[in-house]
Amino acid sequence: VEAKVVWKERMTFSGMADTGFELPLGADPSVGGDSDGFRPVELFAIGLGGCTAMDVISILRKKRQDITAFEVQVHADRAEEHPKVFTHVVVEYYLTGHNVDEKALVRAIELSSTRYCPAQGMLKQVVPIELVYHIYEDEGEGKSSLVVSGEYTPAEASV
């Protein structure tokens, strides 16, 4: 992985990766910034969510699940003291589709957590990560209803 951040002015940077994409980085006014870009730690949260989301959608599509919408939210608590590392992370999977198999989803979350997701592979060594899921039935016309919620924990590893 090759990436760089280039200083623009004050606390404003541009972040670039070798794949060619670019994003704005900024800081909070409380530390002299202008709120003009992602906070660096937000990129950790998005990286974590994106990594496991890609694993899960990839596995569920291989399992021929009919997914119509999918979102992963990441909530990270941080220490009050510097360096204000994450102290607790909750990853919430919101999956909408037709007759989605809960066991298939739990298995996908498990495989991402234990085998495939590098972001989880690194972060789970330093912070507890809770994995929560919600399955919604797509009822058409933009409507959906919650079918089941649950949590994947290592104890359920062989679901």
Added chain:
Amino acid sequence: VEAKVVWKERMTFSGMADTGFELPLGADPSVGGDSDGFRPVELFAIGLGGCTAMDVISILRKKRQDITAFEVQVHADRAEEHPKVFTHVVVEYYLTGHNVDEKALVRAIELSSTRYCPAQGMLKQVVPIELVYHIYEDEGEGKSSLVVSGEYTPAEASV
């Protein structure tokens, strides 16, 4: 920290943070993606670079250093086996200015590494991070010359 990733199609997601910014996430064609966004692990590299870059520029400006250009590169090696975590990271600071004080830069890098940067605070627990710097003298008209290169290691902690 609150963030989410929303599925668009195939392996394409949109990443959003509570501060209101949005970025594209994509995957490599080798895993069914369309190379249409950042790879999730790239966000870890940019988050790490952005976090320490902000610390360093903030500290150097407080020390009245005259900085004209600044870039931080992050090179991360990854394991060949899943989950392909980072195995070695090099952070390179490229600082250009007028008579920049090397000790001030080393001290800024040290403070970021040991006290302020949450990305380093988390990642350095799971992967060795090498911190290398290069100071250039700004000679005007877009020209600059290398003054000194060095590496910050914990052994130099009291420079």
